[in-house]
Amino acid sequence: SRQLTLESRPNGAPTDENFKLKTVELPALKDGEVLLRTIYLSLDPYMRGRMSDAKSYADPVNIGDVMVGATVCQVEESKNDKFNEGEWVLAYTGWQDYAITDGEGLMQLGKEPANPSYALGIMGMPGFTAYMGLLDIGQPKEGETVVVAAATGPVGATVGQIAKIKGCKVVGVAGGSEKCAHAVEKLGFDACIDHKADDFAEQLEKACDKGIDVYYENVGGKVFDAVLPLLNTAARVPLCGLVSQYNATSLPEGPDRLGMLMGQLLTKRIKMQGFIIFDDYGDRYDEFAQDMQKWLEDGKIQYREHMVEGIENTVGAFNDMICGKNFGKTVVKINNP
Ligand code: NDP
Structure with a gap:
């Protein structure tokens, strides 16, 4: 599995030197665990705050840890009754191409969602x-x-x-x-x-x-x-x-x-x-999702994605977004579905 870890805290715009692309061996799956294969990684401005150790509403990513982020993944292997192989989930597994989790906090998106990456943007x-x-x-x-x-x-x-x-x-x-x-x-x-x-x-x-x-x-x-x-x-x-x-x-x-x-x-x-x-509206997601689903179906809301391919292009895509070189929601396609 390949992962991008934070190696040092950026001063100004982050650079490739602040991160390391590592290849690691994944351990065998234990009972209750699921192996997730990342298809889409969301890049969002708040991640700049996580790279810094200035006091904020959320803790920073520790040096050496995988950068955090929302992902849309497919279940590659499951030893957890709640999840089946091949199904899609919204996860928070960060800048890496595979991850093992106990299933906690995953949102199930079904077997064949129409637009899985929308869970990171317009529906997310x-x-x-x-x-x-x-x-x-x-x-x-x-x-x-x-x-x-x-x-x-x-x-x-x-x-x-x-x-x-x-x-x-x-x-x-x-x-x-x-x-x-x-x-x-x-x-x-x-x-x-x-x-x-x-x-x-x-x-x-x-x-x-x-x-x-x-x-x-x-x-x-x-x-x-x-x-x-x-x-x-x-x-x-x-x-x-x-x-x-x-x-x-x-x-x-x-x-x-x-x-x-x-x-x-x-x-x-x-x-x-x-x-x-x-923090402030977590309990009102359903209200939003109902309205937004309807607006999308009725063609009242248009949505554009800025899709970048490959984990090795993540840092560049992140910087492009912060300075406005993105055109739409920035998503990195990490693996093919
Ligand atoms: P975008 O994809 O819109 O990316 C950021 C955009 O900001 C750039 O594309 C650029 O657009 C614009 N920008 C950058 N620098 C400048 C500048 N100096 N002057 C004017 N515009 C600039 O990001 P998101 O839609 O994901 O996020 C938008 C904002 O919402 C961010 O500030 C983010 O932190 C915030 N946010 C807050 C949340 C919260 O809970 N409070 C949750 C989610 C997002 P352009 O080229 O058009 O200038």
Whole structure:
């Protein structure tokens, strides 16, 4: 079995030197155990936090351990009555091509699921995050303006499409004209602004001619700076992620803007709330899954994957995602089904 272990903690963007690709012998299967063959590995921004030992809501991966991550696997061999050979499961076995588990925490996906990798994206953690953050914290109302960045990624694309279903005006923010065109033409956003444009802030202001009622925060940095002055009184800001900062090694340059931020929150009575999806909403997965299943069946939600092949390309694919070279949900195909 091949596995990618964390060998040192990255300073800034992770590099190949921070990881080691190892080949290990798998022990024989014991009673109660299942051997899983990884087909798809999910790459998600939160993994950058796990590579670091800075204090966070979850413990870091220890040096020498296999990098964590959600996977969709097939049962290769089973000595556990609950699992049959060949069936698909959603697991959390990390960056490796085989894993042995006792079956605890596996979600069964059946013998022939239509789109097994969707369990890592639109039907899984990112889709669930979009749904709860937008609907529970954002509370979008018909006719309101919703802005979301990383607009073609699994969270942002889903946020915008759900906001459209709820009758909102949706303005996306994405890197580059191809992604912006996709957000408008395929995802049905009303507009999408390229954050790399020199006049990004002006374009955003023009697109949000009635201000912003909900800003679903995925990125922070320059995008938030442009959004803040446009927020309306009683705006809601679900604070989901700050991916522009994940590789940062120092505080941002320029004057301290904290006083201005707090002044805006106060005078405009803005509600900004962070959340960690499974900690805060773990018991509401079924509610999400029911709605999302229906929206997919009705063609109301479009979903795009960015599929990379081979465990040896995992680190590169992870870095590409953090800096925006992905176009859709990043998934590594580790083995053929
Ligand atoms: P994506 O696949 O959308 O990847 C991240 C994207 O962020 C990039 O593709 C890029 O898109 C954008 N980006 C990167 N740097 C910048 C920058 N400097 N300025 C503007 N945009 C930038 O990721 P996900 O959909 O998986 O995740 C989106 C966010 O949701 C992340 O912040 C993640 O941490 C968070 N999250 C939070 C959870 C929670 O429980 N709170 C759970 C799951 C996700 P582009 O090229 O368009 O700029």
